[in-house]
Amino acid sequence: MYKVAIIGASGYTGAQLVQLVQQHPSLTLAGTYVSENSADAGKNIGALHGNLAHVDATLTPISNEILVALTSQVDFIFLATPHEASHDWMPTLSSGRAKVLDLSGAFRLKDTAVFEQFYGFAHTQKNSLDVSVYGLAEWHEDKIANASVIAVPGCYPTASLTALKPLAENGLLDANVRPVINAVSGVSGAGRKASLTTSFFEVSLHAYGVLGHRHTPEIEAYLGTPVIFTPHLGNFKRGILATITVKLAPNVSQSQLDAVYQDAYNGKPIVRLRDSFPKIDDVAHTPFVDLHWKLDEASGYAVVTAAIDNVMKGAASQAIQCLNIMTKQPVETGLVL
Amino acid sequence: MYKVAIIGASGYTGAQLVQLVQQHPSLTLAGTYVSENSADAGKNIGALHGNLAHVDATLTPISNEILVALTSQVDFIFLATPHEASHDWMPTLSSGRAKVLDLSGAFRLKDTAVFEQFYGFAHTQKNSLDVSVYGLAEWHEDKIANASVIAVPGCYPTASLTALKPLAENGLLDANVRPVINAVSGVSGAGRKASLTTSFFEVSLHAYGVLGHRHTPEIEAYLGTPVIFTPHLGNFKRGILATITVKLAPNVSQSQLDAVYQDAYNGKPIVRLRDSFPKIDDVAHTPFVDLHWKLDEASGYAVVTAAIDNVMKGAASQAIQCLNIMTKQPVETGLVL
Amino acid sequence: MYKVAIIGASGYTGAQLVQLVQQHPSLTLAGTYVSENSADAGKNIGALHGNLAHVDATLTPISNEILVALTSQVDFIFLATPHEASHDWMPTLSSGRAKVLDLSGAFRLKDTAVFEQFYGFAHTQKNSLDVSVYGLAEWHEDKIANASVIAVPGCYPTASLTALKPLAENGLLDANVRPVINAVSGVSGAGRKASLTTSFFEVSLHAYGVLGHRHTPEIEAYLGTPVIFTPHLGNFKRGILATITVKLAPNVSQSQLDAVYQDAYNGKPIVRLRDSFPKIDDVAHTPFVDLHWKLDEASGYAVVTAAIDNVMKGAASQAIQCLNIMTKQPVETGLVL
Amino acid sequence: MYKVAIIGASGYTGAQLVQLVQQHPSLTLAGTYVSENSADAGKNIGALHGNLAHVDATLTPISNEILVALTSQVDFIFLATPHEASHDWMPTLSSGRAKVLDLSGAFRLKDTAVFEQFYGFAHTQKNSLDVSVYGLAEWHEDKIANASVIAVPGCYPTASLTALKPLAENGLLDANVRPVINAVSGVSGAGRKASLTTSFFEVSLHAYGVLGHRHTPEIEAYLGTPVIFTPHLGNFKRGILATITVKLAPNVSQSQLDAVYQDAYNGKPIVRLRDSFPKIDDVAHTPFVDLHWKLDEASGYAVVTAAIDNVMKGAASQAIQCLNIMTKQPVETGLVL
Structure with missing residues (x-):
């Protein structure tokens, strides 16, 4: 079983990831996090997403300590976070053994000038950007298999x-x-x-x-x-x-x-x-x-x-496809039941 | 032609009133107002409500001077405003020749204790409350005909x-x-x-x-x-x-x-x-x-x-029914075409 | 006042036409017709279209006698009928003083080979097709003004x-x-x-x-x-x-x-x-x-x-625009209130 | 693994059953049937229900021979059929080792006079009615566990x-x-x-x-x-x-x-x-x-x-709950993933 953390679990993509991790035969949910000042901190995810009312997962406020700890405590980190947060945290999150699947747009565009034009802030994480792999699962399978940072496509x-x-x-x-x-x-x-x-x-x-x-x-x-x-x-x-x-x-x-x-x-x-x-x-x-x-x-x-x-192939289930490829499982594991 | 002012024209009820006044054969729109600090002040109503893109009506920020002026400049004032605003402004607005049709809940309950329990603030406009008539058009026609303040039903x-x-x-x-x-x-x-x-x-x-x-x-x-x-x-x-x-x-x-x-x-x-x-x-x-x-x-x-x-019989068109009764026109005037 | 008949009044376009004719200041509804064997024959239109529950208009089964009679009894005939019906009836309907506004596709394409390819039956009403005018109201105003048969655009x-x-x-x-x-x-x-x-x-x-x-x-x-x-x-x-x-x-x-x-x-x-x-x-x-x-x-x-x-500009209200042009009224008469 | 047949697989409940059987860890789909004269006979279920486009299940026309054969070939038969069909077929279907879960209303009412009043035909399957158990899963667990015919609740x-x-x-x-x-x-x-x-x-x-x-x-x-x-x-x-x-x-x-x-x-x-x-x-x-x-x-x-x-608890998933109870599995097996 692989341990998984989800940062940004309060949104629609985050909640979908929680559900997919729950139903995946080789994944276990190690933690669900929200931003430090979120009004949802401390709530159960079912209080926000009624379809998950039976799920026991508390929304924990993220902190720098937790970011650091996760890199050694879990196998995969999903980021369903704003572009800026993914951008800023990536060097820390990708510094340990945990592999990172980023569902924001922070690492999709390799051209930083184009990035700045369309996202409105300068990209300063050149190293992370260099190693990140665009996770279009049906087309980039080989690269995904060996990646440590995945930019899940829009x-x-x-x-x-x-x-x-x-x-x-x-x-x-x-x-x-x-x-x-x-x-x-x-x-x-x-x-x-x-x-x-x-x-x-x-x-x-x-x-x-x-x-x-x-x-x-x-x-x-x-x-x-x-x-x-x-x-x-x-x-x-x-x-x-x-x-x-x-x-x-x-x-x-x-x-x-x-x-x-x-x-x-x-x-x-x-x-x-x-x-x-x-x-x-x-x-x-x-x-x-x-x-x-x-x-x-x-x-x-x-x-x-x-x-x-x-929310699925456009975000959460494609991230799971990438994880399946990274762990040498059939790409549809936990998705096509 | 009767002159009409609409205060609170940016909301759904206000916009519906604008449309109904436009199509009414004996009403003319004298002004459309929003709250003093509204971000919509100065805009044309069509910028907020695309269905009214052809209507020329600027959303003017309300002020105490305007409230006073309206009482003598128009025949009818529609209030599509928060309960508190209707409550506070009613003595001023009903002090002149203009008749007031309030679409908030401020003057519907005659029992002020019950009012406070359900609306969360004390009712201090006893005189206005005493003279207000509940505008259930099919049932209170006689009273509506002679009223100066109408509490349009919820x-x-x-x-x-x-x-x-x-x-x-x-x-x-x-x-x-x-x-x-x-x-x-x-x-x-x-x-x-x-x-x-x-x-x-x-x-x-x-x-x-x-x-x-x-x-x-x-x-x-x-x-x-x-x-x-x-x-x-x-x-x-x-x-x-x-x-x-x-x-x-x-x-x-x-x-x-x-x-x-x-x-x-x-x-x-x-x-x-x-x-x-x-x-x-x-x-x-x-x-x-x-x-x-x-x-x-x-x-x-x-x-x-x-x-x-x-938005119609539950608010705007019932207010027009009341106005029709107050002006001795058939109750469906401007409503059933 | 112009007298108007609507053939095919049971459908969505027909019902919209009924409503528009009702609210038009210079039109009067002379009859509403359905096909000869329609299960709706004899019903009031409000039984089919609840929004028209207050309208008194019986759905009369059409017949050849009625088709002929209408050409002299009314000023305008709206056809909200299948392509085949419009095609077959047009010579009769356009033989009198009544002008015909056809909302089917029967008279929109002047090229009969293309027509047959796309509509699946041969066009045999060459004379009607020759005189028909495509009723794109903003672009063909002059031709519409003098037409006796309008093919209302799709x-x-x-x-x-x-x-x-x-x-x-x-x-x-x-x-x-x-x-x-x-x-x-x-x-x-x-x-x-x-x-x-x-x-x-x-x-x-x-x-x-x-x-x-x-x-x-x-x-x-x-x-x-x-x-x-x-x-x-x-x-x-x-x-x-x-x-x-x-x-x-x-x-x-x-x-x-x-x-x-x-x-x-x-x-x-x-x-x-x-x-x-x-x-x-x-x-x-x-x-x-x-x-x-x-x-x-x-x-x-x-x-x-x-x-x-x-249902409106794509059918019924564009037909009314054409009628307004044909009767030298402002094009928005009865439409923009 | 239990073998399952679904009769009436072309409808919404039938298609939901197909999906639930597919994802259930101890069920295998042995056949999907439609009525003898169905226009859908011979089609793949994905041609009717696009969400099942990846499922390989042909809609076979039912026949008396198949009904008889199923009673010995499968463990469970789901009937997502009209009331009349369930009523007529039940003696045959329940005559072998297969247990039957009927999602129609045919066996829910024990009072045949009331049944006839509300369903419009006389109930003549007294024996089947006597042995059938109302499958309200949370309330009738003991009876369901030992039943051979389940009337799945409305x-x-x-x-x-x-x-x-x-x-x-x-x-x-x-x-x-x-x-x-x-x-x-x-x-x-x-x-x-x-x-x-x-x-x-x-x-x-x-x-x-x-x-x-x-x-x-x-x-x-x-x-x-x-x-x-x-x-x-x-x-x-x-x-x-x-x-x-x-x-x-x-x-x-x-x-x-x-x-x-x-x-x-x-x-x-x-x-x-x-x-x-x-x-x-x-x-x-x-x-x-x-x-x-x-x-x-x-x-x-x-x-x-x-x-x-x-379609789920109101039909298909409650039927699966009943099957889980009948096979001594946790009631949520294959349902809560």
């Missing part, structure tokens, strides 16, 4: 890259026309906090972060080509549907396209190649990415849609 | 009293068994503010204010008998459905019950006696109260359900 | 064309990159009928009609350039949000783009140029189209979003 | 009885005032089928089955006292919230009430006694019943709310 990039990488890696994209990614996320993507924007009455489908969202450079960095990415807030709790329109290189056929996806995801149980365009609820509360695609051979345009649960 | 009491008063006024209730009122409200009932409770992810049907909600004494005061009232928060934006279970006096028949409702609401166009149990969406965005009922003659228990839009 | 084309025509008409689109239209529609778009697809439990955001929806040729015909259009079903009742990504011609600036939209919609009260990306609920239950756009000058890509209520 | 009765039995069994209910049960169910309760009533646009909170729902006699039979039960349809997919108002016997205190619930559910891991009134989403996708209560000592009225997932 929710939109996970959906977008799973759909687009088979095309990019096989040279199927027309170089002159950018892929257009339209994605709709459930409200959990905004995190657990009081805000007028995510107030029930105010939520209604709309675009945001247009032509400037911080997941754009993340997608571009790991795809290797520029894209147009437009996120939307939808009136549902969990899930992302990404609808991606691409112009393909000349003369690609539907059967070639099919083969590319089948090759890419053969033996990858978390990616489900579907017979029809997936719904959000097909993947809600699951670890899966569902993909379906269609090509208009006459024009060379294709549409691919990818559905994920943003 | 949303839950409006639904509950419309359903129960025909029974109580006709002596049909069993005196030994309390009416049980279960009501579910849309999230707009909680007002426009950032709050974890009304955050989209957190909203899911549940009871609140059990055996202690401040609308209980309001219902009891205007019904004349104690009730058990259990409010719930539902996952929708607008509307209240109140399901009311009563034990009737011995030997009441279904046809007697039908007659009592028909008599009570004959000539009352805002109350619709339906052929089946109404849905929330039958009344959302409308001024109507929809009623339907059924009696089990064997046991003497009956179930009545009442559906309203809490 | 919901998706209305949103898409309102967003794209200012760009196309001003030559701002890059000719080598197709506009990408992603749109999400509420469930009312599927019509009022029992279907597993639109059953509450089954509805969850997903793409459909990918690279083959019949609104694609409609958009292309009235835009004058090919597009990639991907519709989605969303988990809400009313509204469409279209998110449109375009590559602009070289060197277009944000201020040029702004000017183009302002010029296009100056004096058009139904189109609201917004300061931020609109939400579905900003336009639900309203006749408006809300537009907002943003350009990335570096890449030349721009994103425009358009929000409409599919 | 969804509303499960929520209602879990809340009320501690009061009734301890003589705390006032005999002269009926408990009032108001419950709201998600749309999955209506089953997987095309219907205008459960069409997305039509669903909006309303009461139905008032003073005549077939779950009323089921609740009364197993509670031992008459109740007033009013079900509602809510605009969500899964879950039931039952809000129950009772008048207690004289002089019951809050601490007595607390003790009664704690005693009743001590050592019952599926019932969670909560610190606050539960939300639907606290239990959605879980096997739990969440309870909370409050007493007004002055009046003697108390309010109890019970939340369950109707």
Whole structure:
């Protein structure tokens, strides 16, 4: 059994991690932490997340002493923390035997100038950034297996890259026309906090972060080509549907396209190649990415849609996939029951 | 044309009043006000409420000078303000020719001890309280017609009293068994503010204010008998459905019950006696109260359900009904188009 | 007062038309009709649509005699009927003094080969098709004013064309990159009928009609350039949000783009140029189209979003706009109150 | 490992059973069946229920031969079938070594006159009815352990009885005032089928089955006292919230009430006694019943709310609980992970 600590357990991703660790056959929950001044310190996690009312896990305020102690006391540390906290704590947390899985955006972008532009503060943890591995589980398995610091991908990039990488890696994209990614996320993507924007009455489908969202450079960095990415807030709790329109290189056929996806995801149980365009609820509360695609051979345009649960494959369950890879277990262990 | 000012125009009720005043054939909007320190001061109302993007109405910060000026400059003042503000300002606002329609709870309970228990502060405006009239439009028409201060009823009491008063006024209730009122409200009932409770992810049907909600004494005061009232928060934006279970006096028949409702609401166009149990969406965005009922003659228990839009009949459109009565216009003027 | 008949009044569009005719100052409802064998024949419309419970309008089964009679008895006939019915009845209905506003797709496509491909039956009403005018109210005002048969545009084309025509008409689109239209529609778009697809439990955001929806040729015909259009079903009742990504011609600036939209919609009260990306609920239950756009000058890509209520501007209220134009009334009469 | 067959696997309850059997450590899925003429025959279950897209389970049309064969080939047969089918097939199905868990209403009411009144057909399987055991897992454990036929309780009765039995069994209910049960169910309760009533646009909170729902006699039979039960349809997919108002016997205190619930559910891991009134989403996708209560000592009225997932504790997971009891495993095996 591996010992696991979760820092930032009060949020939606943290609570999901608690649930996944509970149901995982080789993980044991060693501690759940919240920020030092959190109003939730001392509460049981079930007081915040009613679905976990049967779970015995106290939210302990984090401290520098605890950060240091965890590096030798546990095997894995999950950070479901603000970007700044992950950034500042990483050198300490990664200094011992514990491996760190960071679900914030602090270590996803290797280019610190781009990072500063999109995250609003300078990146000063160059060493941690150098060793961190981008945890896109289906594509970076070898590197993940040997990493000590994992930057778990963002929710939109996970959906977008799973759909687009088979095309990019096989040279199927027309170089002159950018892929257009339209994605709709459930409200959990905004995190657990009081805000007028995510107030029930105010939520209604709309675009945001247009032509400037911080997941754009993340997608571009790991795809290797520029894209147009437009996120939307939808009136549902969990899930992302990404609808991606691409112009393909000349003369690609539907059967070639099919083969590319089948090759890419053969033996990858978390990616489900579907017979029809997936719904959000097909993947809600699951670890899966569902993909379906269609090509208009006459024009060379294709549409691919990818559905994920943003709290699961877009965050918590992808972190567990990485842990499974790091511990040489089947990638779906504790996820597909 | 009557001149109207709306104080507290930034909230859901205030915005609804703006829309209703705009569409009313004999009302003109003289001013829209927000609290002195509101972050919304100076904005156009459409910046807060996208549905009003075409309306030209600036949110002006209220001040004591404006309060005084309004009493002579306009004919009607709507207060969609916190209880405390309505309480404190009423003597000033009701000192001139303007009539005041208060949508807060400040002047609904005549018993100041009960008021203090449920609202948390002492009522010190005895004179205003004495002259205020409870604006339950279908039941207090004569008093409303001559009032200078209207306490517009709460949303839950409006639904509950419309359903129960025909029974109580006709002596049909069993005196030994309390009416049980279960009501579910849309999230707009909680007002426009950032709050974890009304955050989209957190909203899911549940009871609140059990055996202690401040609308209980309001219902009891205007019904004349104690009730058990259990409010719930539902996952929708607008509307209240109140399901009311009563034990009737011995030997009441279904046809007697039908007659009592028909008599009570004959000539009352805002109350619709339906052929089946109404849905929330039958009344959302409308001024109507929809009623339907059924009696089990064997046991003497009956179930009545009442559906309203809490922002409309539960607040704004009932205030307009009162104004229509005060100006001798048909009660549905500007409401049923 | 103009006399109006509505054929197909039992559906969502028909019921919306009834409500709009009721509130229009110069229209009177002369009759509401359903198909000859409809199970709803003889019912009051309020029995089907609870929001209209106060309306006195019986659903009369249509017959050939009635069709003929209507052409001389009323001024305007609204067809909220299946494509086949509109197609078959049009010669009869348009043979008298009554003008016809058809909300089906029967007369939108002038190219009968394309029509047959996308609608599945041959178009045999060449004369009616020749005289019919596409009722995109903000763009075809002159033709609408003199038309006897209006093909009211589809919901998706209305949103898409309102967003794209200012760009196309001003030559701002890059000719080598197709506009990408992603749109999400509420469930009312599927019509009022029992279907597993639109059953509450089954509805969850997903793409459909990918690279083959019949609104694609409609958009292309009235835009004058090919597009990639991907519709989605969303988990809400009313509204469409279209998110449109375009590559602009070289060197277009944000201020040029702004000017183009302002010029296009100056004096058009139904189109609201917004300061931020609109939400579905900003336009639900309203006749408006809300537009907002943003350009990335570096890449030349721009994103425009358009929000409409599919039952209103996407169907019923646009039909009323056309009627207002045909009767020389301000276009927003009876719509913006 | 126990072999399990599921008849009626195409519906929501059937699909949930498939998922629960998959994740159960001591169950193996031997077959999934649909009705003989089902349009879904031959499909994989994932084609109907996208969340199960990774599951390999073909929907086989049932036949008399299969019914007979199953009785010797499997250990447990789950019937997620219409009442009539369960009624007709039970003698055959229960004639071998297989034990039968029936999720229909066919064997819940021992009084065949009442059964006929509420189910609309005569009960002719007297022997099966005599041996069947009502599978309310927390209350009938001993009988369930030795049963060969389980009548899995209805969804509303499960929520209602879990809340009320501690009061009734301890003589705390006032005999002269009926408990009032108001419950709201998600749309999955209506089953997987095309219907205008459960069409997305039509669903909006309303009461139905008032003073005549077939779950009323089921609740009364197993509670031992008459109740007033009013079900509602809510605009969500899964879950039931039952809000129950009772008048207690004289002089019951809050601490007595607390003790009664704690005693009743001590050592019952599926019932969670909560610190606050539960939300639907606290239990959605879980096997739990969440309870909370409050007493007004002055009046003697108390309010109890019970939340369950109707597809889980209201159907599938309660059936698994029964199976766990029948196989001497901890009741939460395969349910609480």
